[in-house]
Amino acid sequence: MQYKLINNLEYIEITNKAASAKIALQGAHIFHYQRVGEAPLLWLSEISEYKKGKAIRGGVPICWPSFGNNNPQLPQHGFARVMMWRCDKVDEIDPYTTKVTFSLQDSQESRVLWDYIFQVKYVITIGKTLHLELQTTNLDTKPFTLSQAFHTYFQISSIEDVFIEGLEEKTYLDALTLKSELQDGSITFNGEVDRVYQGVDDEIILNDAKHQVHIQNSGSKSVVVWNPWIKKCASMSAMQPEAYKEFVCIESANAYEDKRELQPQSSHTLKAVLI
Secondary structure (H helix, E strand, C coil): CEEECCCEEEEEECCCCCCEEEEEEEEEEEEEECCCCCCCCCEEECCCCCCCCCCCCCCCEEEEECCCCCCCCCCCCCCCHHHEEEEEEEEEEEEEEEEEEEEEEHHHHHHHCCCEEEEEEEEEEECCCEEEEEEEEEECCEEEEECEEECCEECCCCCHHHHHEECCCCEEEEECCCCCEEECEEEEECCCCCEECCCCCCCCECCCCCCCEEEEEEEECCEEEEECCHHHHHCCCCCCCCHCCCCEEEEEECCCCCEEECCCCCCEEEEECCC
């Protein structure tokens, strides 16, 4: 493990016999993961801004403790992705597996935005597969509502060659029309897509012309699928106008109907395994 700087952001670099990864301390944001002999799994914008207080465009931003605009008192997708996390330990499990543990606790800064006492533990396991495990514990005397997501950007060869399996016959909220729909067949892309699927209990498979990714979630019954397409992509920060062709977001989440209420001294864990 090595600590490095990109602009003013500190990150750690992990390399073992199976894979390599880069994780920024701001947001505990993994913005690079690559298996030996393969292309990077995660998409990262070429013009992403590495600035304090600004999320990196790409990789796996953490939406926490609110997904989207679920809580109007919080910034979009909450505040965890722009907070400084602590790297508690790095464990070399074996030559092919490295486990990195981060934590985030309430502070004066967080209490201004969200007045609760909490602890978040985030374990990233880097190896032949990528394991993400986010545990939230309510240390307050009052309950709080939690919605969250791993906002994962997957690198693809071309958006027109992609299809997603595993969400067939699932209902979803179309964020573009605010209507509830039923997924008919696999998901393909020929325009902007922004959907929150509910009742998800199966493996999700991202099929690209060059590779296939299996996504296994637990502690979650909702999945977000997003691609901004042409018009929105051109207006977004830290994103090239043609970038929509290069990625698709499949987000392991507790969103909308799947939000969780944590009682005092209780915990909830969101997990995703990318194979």
